[in-house]
Amino acid sequence: MSMNSKGRQTSPDALAVSGHKTVSGNRGLAQAEKLIFEIGTPRRTGVDFPALKGAKSRLGGRLGGMERTEEIGLPGLSEPETMRHYVRLSQKNYAIDLGVYPLGSCTMKHNPRINEKMARLPGFADVHPLQPRGTVQGALELIDELADWICKLTGMPAVAMSPKAGAHGELCGMMAIRAALDARFAKEGGADNKRRVLVPESAHGTNPATAVQCGFTIDSIPATDDGRVDMDALKAKLGDDVAGIMLTNPNTCGLFERDIIEIADLIHGVGGYFYCDGANFNALVGRVRPGDLGIDAMHLNLHKTFSTPHGGGGPGSGPTVLSAALAAYAPVPYVVREQGKYKLIEDAHGTDSFGRMTAFHGQMGMFVRALSYMLSHGADGLKQATEDAVLNANYVQASLSEDMSPAFGGICMHEALFNDDFLKGTGVETLDFAKAMIDEGYHPMTMYFPLVVHGAMLIEPTESESKAELDRFIDVMKGLAKRAKSASDNKDGADFFKAAPIYAPLRRLDETRAARKPVLRWREDPSA
Amino acid sequence: MRFLPLNNNDRAAMLDVVGVNSVDELFVDVPKSARLDELIDVPMHKSEAEVDAHLTAMAARSRAAGAGPFFIGAGAYRHHIPATVDHLIQRSEFLTAYTPYQPEISQGTLQVLFEFQTQVAQLTGMDVANASMYDGSTACAEAVLMACRVKRRGKVHLAAGLHPHYREVTKTQCKFQEIEVRPCPSRPGHDEDVLIGMDKESAAIVVQSPNVFGEIIDLEPYAEAAHAVGALLIAVFTEPVAFGAIKSPGEMGADIVVGEGQSIGVGLNFGGPYVGLLACKQKLVRQMPGRVCGETVDANGERGYVLTLSTREQHIRREKATSNICTNSGLCTVAFSIHMTLLGEAGLRKLAMINHEKACTLADKLVAIDGVELVTENFFNEFTLRLSNPKGGGKPAKDVVGDMVAQGVLGGLHASRLMDGQDDLLIVCATETNSDADMDAFVSALEGALS
Numbered sequence: 001m002s003m004n005s006k007g008r009q010t011s012p013d014a015l016a017v018s019g020h021k022t023v024s025g026n027r028g029l030a031q032a033e034k035l036i037f038e039i040g041t042p043r044r045t046g047v048d049f050p051a052l053k054g055a056k057s058r059l060g061g062r063l064g065g066m067e068r069t070e071e072i073g074l075p076g077l078s079e080p081e082t083m084r085h086y087v088r089l090s091q092k093n094y095a096i097d098l099g100v101y102p103l104g105s106c107t108m109k110h111n112p113r114i115n116e117k118m119a120r121l122p123g124f125a126d127v128h129p130l131q132p133r134g135t136v137q138g139a140l141e142l143i144d145e146l147a148d149w150i151c152k153l154t155g156m157p158a159v160a161m162s163p164k165a166g167a168h169g170e171l172c173g174m175m176a177i178r179a180a181l182d183a184r185f186a187k188e189g190g191a192d193n194k195r196r197v198l199v200p201e202s203a204h205g206t207n208p209a210t211a212v213q214c215g216f217t218i219d220s221i222p223a224t225d226d227g228r229v230d231m232d233a234l235k236a237k238l239g240d241d242v243a244g245i246m247l248t249n250p251n252t253c254g255l256f257e258r259d260i261i262e263i264a265d266l267i268h269g270v271g272g273y274f275y276c277d278g279a280n281f282n283a284l285v286g287r288v289r290p291g292d293l294g295i296d297a298m299h300l301n302l303h304k305t306f307s308t309p310h311g312g313g314g315p316g317s318g319p320t321v322l323s324a325a326l327a328a329y330a331p332v333p334y335v336v337r338e339q340g341k342y343k344l345i346e347d348a349h350g351t352d353s354f355g356r357m358t359a360f361h362g363q364m365g366m367f368v369r370a371l372s373y374m375l376s377h378g379a380d381g382l383k384q385a386t387e388d389a390v391l392n393a394n395y396v397q398a399s400l401s402e403d404m405s406p407a408f409g410g411i412c413m414h415e416a417l418f419n420d421d422f423l424k425g426t427g428v429e430t431l432d433f434a435k436a437m438i439d440e441g442y443h444p445m446t447m448y449f450p451l452v453v454h455g456a457m458l459i460e461p462t463e464s465e466s467k468a469e470l471d472r473f474i475d476v477m478k479g480l481a482k483r484a485k486s487a488s489d490n491k492d493g494a495d496f497f498k499a500a501p502i503y504a505p506l507r508r509l510d511e512t513r514a515a516r517k518p519v520l521r522w523r524e525d526p527s528a
Numbered sequence: 529m530r531f532l533p534l535n536n537n538d539r540a541a542m543l544d545v546v547g548v549n550s551v552d553e554l555f556v557d558v559p560k561s562a563r564l565d566e567l568i569d570v571p572m573h574k575s576e577a578e579v580d581a582h583l584t585a586m587a588a589r590s591r592a593a594g595a596g597p598f599f600i601g602a603g604a605y606r607h608h609i610p611a612t613v614d615h616l617i618q619r620s621e622f623l624t625a626y627t628p629y630q631p632e633i634s635q636g637t638l639q640v641l642f643e644f645q646t647q648v649a650q651l652t653g654m655d656v657a658n659a660s661m662y663d664g665s666t667a668c669a670e671a672v673l674m675a676c677r678v679k680r681r682g683k684v685h686l687a688a689g690l691h692p693h694y695r696e697v698t699k700t701q702c703k704f705q706e707i708e709v710r711p712c713p714s715r716p717g718h719d720e721d722v723l724i725g726m727d728k729e730s731a732a733i734v735v736q737s738p739n740v741f742g743e744i745i746d747l748e749p750y751a752e753a754a755h756a757v758g759a760l761l762i763a764v765f766t767e768p769v770a771f772g773a774i775k776s777p778g779e780m781g782a783d784i785v786v787g788e789g790q791s792i793g794v795g796l797n798f799g800g801p802y803v804g805l806l807a808c809k810q811k812l813v814r815q816m817p818g819r820v821c822g823e824t825v826d827a828n829g830e831r832g833y834v835l836t837l838s839t840r841e842q843h844i845r846r847e848k849a850t851s852n853i854c855t856n857s858g859l860c861t862v863a864f865s866i867h868m869t870l871l872g873e874a875g876l877r878k879l880a881m882i883n884h885e886k887a888c889t890l891a892d893k894l895v896a897i898d899g900v901e902l903v904t905e906n907f908f909n910e911f912t913l914r915l916s917n918p919k920g921g922g923k924p925a926k927d928v929v930g931d932m933v934a935q936g937v938l939g940g941l942h943a944s945r946l947m948d949g950q951d952d953l954l955i956v957c958a959t960e961t962n963s964d965a966d967m968d969a970f971v972s973a974l975e976g977a978l979s
Contacts, residue, residue, distance in 0.1 A: 036643050042873035047610060049878055049960065052885055062888055064744045064906030066774040068877075073650040076872010079612055086640070086866055090621035093628075093636035097620035110531055111624050114576050120614075123587025128600045129799030130941050131591070132933050138589030139798045145586075152570050164662035164800065167842070167854040178704050209842035209852035215704035218847045256557035287555055292562040307531075311617075311859030312637035313627035313819065315662070315801035331700070346945075348696075355700035359603055359665035359693035359788075360799025372583060378573030381529040387551045388534050394554055395542040411546075411554055438633055443626075449843075466533035467542060504632035507827035511631075514824035514836040518813065520656045521646040 030505055033088040037522045040075025046082045092505040093312070094443045100465060100473050102396075104415040104446035104458025105204070105252060107282050107304035109389075112376065115307065115369035124368050129360035133344055139364065140342035144335045146371045150300065150319055153374075153382070154281075155291025158327035160320045161334065162362035166279060169299025169318025170210040170246075172331060172357060176297055176322055177244050177273040178214045179329040179354040184271075194243040194271065200229055202253055202450040207246040207277060216243055223452050227253035227408045227417075229263065242270050248277035249293070250284070252450040253408060254393065254415035254458065264294025273297065273326065281305045282462075283390055283414035286383030296323040302363070306370035317366035328352040333361050388463035389414045392470060396461055399474045403481040407453045414462075420455025428484040430455040432497035435508060439501045440476045529573055593796055597937045597966035597973075599890075601910045601957025602740060602946065603664070603691050603766045604799065605791045607879075608961055613793050613866045617859050627819075627855070631834040632826075637862075638833035641821035644865040651771050651868075652763075652785040653778020654807035659819040659835075660856040660864075661804030664788025668694040668734065668764055669701035670817045670851055671786045671806060675732035675760045676707055677815045677850065683729045687722040688712040689739025691766055692946040698734070707731075714947035716741040716903050716912055723753050730757055732784075736764040737777070740946070741903065741955060742910035744774060751781025760784060768792055768805070769959075770908040772880025784808045793867030794860050803860035814840065817851035879960060883909035886958040886967075893971050894956070899978050903953065910957040912943070917978060924951040931977035932970075939970050 025032045077085060094101070101108035119125060123138045133140070143161055150159045160176075163169035174197075185192045197216040199207050201223055208218045219237055224230045228251065245267050249257045257263065264274045276290055276298040282305040284290070290298050302308045302317040322330055332353050333346040348355050377385060390413055397406055397416035405421035420430050434444035434457070446458040461470060487493025501507065519526070534542075539551070548554065555563065574582070593606050600606075617623065621636055628634030628641075641659045648657035661667035672684050684707065686695050695711045702709050712721045722733050733754050737745035747763055754761040763777030765787035777785045789803040790796075808816060814837065822836035842849040871879060887909040894913060895902045903912040917923050925942035932939040943953035958967070 033639070035639070035646075036869050037646060040869065040872060045872045045875035045878075046612070046870035047875045047879070049875075049882055052882060062906055063774055063884070063908070064746065066744050066746060066906070068771070068773060068775055070775075070779065072771065072776070072873050072876070074647060074868060074871070074873040074876060076875055077869050079610070079870065082612060082866065082870050083616070085869070086616045086622075086862075087619070089636040089639050090616070090619045091636065092633075092639070093621035093625045094630070094633040095621045096624040101626065103626055106626055108624075108626055112531060114579055116618060116623075118580070118583045118587075121584060121587035122592035122594060123590040124583075125795050125797055126592040126594050126606075127590050127798045128593050128598070128606065128796050128938070129604055130600055130602055130945060131593070131938060132929060134930075135591040135933060135938065136798065138586045141586055141589060142583075149570055152568055164666065165853075165855045167852045168662060168666070171852060175700070175704070204854075205841075205843035205846045205849070206852050206854045208847035209845070209849040212847045213701075213705065213852055215706070256555075258557045258559070261559050261562070286568055287564055288558050288562050289564065289568075293559075309623045309859065310626045312622055312625045312634075312640075312862065313659075314855040314858030315803075315860055316855045317801075355703065356693060356696035357666075357700055358697055358800070359663060359691065363800040364798035365801050368583070372579055375571070375574050375579045375582060376531065376576070377529065379567040379570045381532070381573040382570075383567060384529060384532060387554075388532055388539075390554045391534070391539060391542055391546070391551060394546045394548075398546045411548070411556060413554075434630075435632070438630065443633065444630055463532055463534070467538040469533075501632050505635050506632050506830060506832045509631045509826050509832045509834050510824045511834050511836065514822040514834045515839070518820075518836060519823040520642075520813065520820055520836075521649050522642070 031088050033085060035522050036075050036077065036085060040077045042071060042075060044076040044078060046077055046079040099441060100461065100469060101443045102445045102459045102461050103443065104460040105279060105449065106446065107460060107462060109307055109462040110464035111307055111309040112373060114376065115372040118372045119365045119368040124364060137342055140335050140344060142371060143361065143367055144337055144342060146367050149371065149374050150321060153285055154298065154321045155289030156321035157324050158322045158330060160322060160330040162331055162358050163299060163318035163320055164358055164363055165314065165316030166299055166301040166318045167206040167210060168357065169320040170206055170277065171213060172320040173275050173297030173299060174210050174214040175354045176326040176329040177275065180273065180326055181243055183352065193241045196241045197243050198234065198237055198245040200247060202251055202452045203246060203248060204252065204277060204279060211246060227255050228257055229259065231259055234263065235266065238266060238270050240270055242272045244273040244275055246275040246277060248279060250280045250413040253417050254412040255408065256413055260293050279304060280414060283386060285386045286379065287386050296326050297321065302366045302370040307373040308366045308369040315363055315366065317363035329354050331355060331357045385463045392461040392463060392465055395470060396459055396474060400477055403478045415458055415460035417453060418457040419453045422481055423484055426484045426487045427494035428487055428497045430457055432500065433480060433484060435500040436480055436497045439503045442473065442476065593938065597969040599940045599956050599958060599970060600938055602941045602955050603693065603788060604796055605767055605957065605959060606796055606961050607791050607959055609793060609795060609867060610870050612870060613863050616866050617863050622859060622862050628835060631832060635832060638821055640862050640865050642823065642833050644861045645821060647865060647868050648805050649807050651768060651776065652807040653776030654785050655810040656813050657805065657807035658816050659821050660861045661806050661818055662857060663800065663802040663804045664766055664786065665694045665697040667786040667804030667806045669698040671762045671784045672698050672702060672732060672734065674815050674817060675762060675784060678812055679731040679760065681729050681731035682706060683708045683710065684731055685722045685726060685733045686711040687735040688715050688718040689741060689743060689745065690734055690736045690764060691740045694764060715950060716743065719745055726753065726757055726759065728757055730759040732760040732762050734762045734764060738767060738770055738908045738910060741912040742907040743904045744906040744908060747777055747780035747782060762786065767909065769880050769883055772876040773884050773908060784812065789864050793863035801857060801860055803857040803864050815850060818853050819856045882960045886960065886962055887911060890958045890967050893967060894974060897971065897975050897978065909959055910955065913954045913956060915952050915954055915978065922952065925954045928954065928977045932973040935973040935976060937970050937973040939973055
């Protein structure tokens, strides 16, 4: 033990005792926090209301005998209690603002706060979706300006702005395709049999789920050994019943589909349409326009590519670009600029539009943030961001290629994919490796996706990481890989991984139990 | 560029490690014909101050709802949101976290979702709720699909008082799925028409209360009629504050309850993002779409929360999933939950009482005007007026609204914005945000417009 001149202890001499329990259950800054139902009461409130002057309560008189008689059962907290409850809970979350969040396919990039400020301007945030059009010209202008940027960046003639998230955008694109096929059949006749949609095995699960909602059937296309669409298999599956293809590019292995133009030609050759899943458009912005690749529809994830916050799972926003062949089938509403005025077309009657996908006009709050991001970057910055994202991913892949096992090697796009070969014989699995990363202070990469790679680990650093931050991350990954490999020489070696995480707010959670006997809400008496 | 940490020295060193000479070599797999040499024709980068100025000027070209007397509802409602809500949802740990797939470091989001699900279940009077949908309209469409799965039937009936946007979204969603959607034409006082044509092939009837005209509907007869043919009652709402004053749909026999949660914690935002609520009876839970959070324990036996029942979802079930949904309304659920916690039962009831009181006061003032008739008998904070010009030569409600705008008053929504054939109807909403002076301005603007 070392002392300073006053005899005060200056270095810790307490051992980290495993299983050490505090009196409170708290651990310093990590505080246990009960549910609001356990700490609040129905009578407590954190909101004061102005007194109603001279009014008598008429509750009941005009409620048609439907007035509430039973208690709802909603606990309240005062304002300071509320603040503490949610701040304590927030501290149990990892976040981009805390550290590297290398979730492949999810694009956890920096969320600029100017976006938040702009989204809260009253002219965007405090505007009702059904205000007379003349009073919302600024809001419509924002949608129009963002649509213009999106069309230019993608090289596509039209964009449907209303889809609320990526999967909703997929639905938009596939519905436009179905509507176009139906219109063609109505006009030209022939066999009404175009129902088969080709989907690569590596696709996001949303792709097949979406296609089915549009009345299509799914036909899987295998991948080649280098992680791309197997062109021979694709050609073998072509036929006049093919409605189209849903293809992610760059694909979920982080690779650019080199044959994409030929794929587009083949699909168009059998009268089908090309849906491109735009989840990975952040690898292309400013370097490649999807419109030059022959696609017919593609959604954008504004929360991935254009930095709107993920917010713990949403809200997303999925504007969907459409080719000239599909544009007429776009959903309502849409904005039209005429003689300096913005009009809003809300009624699908008498048009080819396949209908309405959501009440109102889409995720306005996300539109403002995305445009704020685009304006900040500009043509030059957006291109640079794409290049840096791709460079960062390749730097991680190259730096880890000896200690871990790249799934395909070669150049990748915005994300680096590893398999679990380097863990063979160690007793450590991808899940264990991921949980050990948590103890090292990192959010794990995407794991076990894409399905085509065994024990997949998909790392997407994004352009937001500095070289110094990446070097620290790479050192940790190398250290964990070495430790895993040495685990096979040591009978307890894998325990380091199997026990992880130790330093998170909770240890590993029992997901099987959660699914087997679902407890989806609090109840005063859990046996009830 | 302020968002990009790499400098040219870093880039050169990193390219070296990768083993290429230039960044162009990283894009070698892109077909030559698709490689862009030039910058795209959009403006170059801007400073933060320039972005701020550009967008602030644009925002000023809209009239904010709060800039003057404002009485529009019809699916989105202006309420006061405590400052605490916006502060908390801007905490980095809520704002910049991803979906809680790693539960050990996502307990903050997960516990809020569990609390949210419980709040929604309590509010709607149902057993369970999911972790939210995109908005009320998509929740409505998903509930219809859910009912068809549960009942293995393919016909649904939509009531005349269902918000026309919800009707249209449901029709679109069912369009290619061999589900027969039978909507009743939108008009006040005709909700009962939904019962016509119901039979053993009907999966559900969809009834909104308070409906798009503001009318409060007793759902019990609808529940009985639906159950009599083995169908479900899907109850829809757009104004959750109403349940502080009236019975929940669950108390009246609904099987699935869906609606818009925007009123609690989420601003108007010109229509989005909002937060769709979906709750149901326990026995239907495995057919519920969307994300669900559940309780479990960790390796030390401590209580914790995880996303669960994922075997319903697209990333596991792919084409056999209950829905293609891959997200919830994340941060909006946090906002909803915080606002509801601040209100508590007592606050919600008080808020509801004030809203109803304001609406009653306003309705009394407006019907005193010549040519104004109250169409909705029972209402919460929204009601519908029929306008006629006492001097003849009737002026459509659309033009009346336009005249009031010229006087600085956003005096309700002309029904013809949402539906055909109801040109003389004006849908009016009052909330706690409306002052007596706002109401007087409205009265005088409407008098002026009708005279």
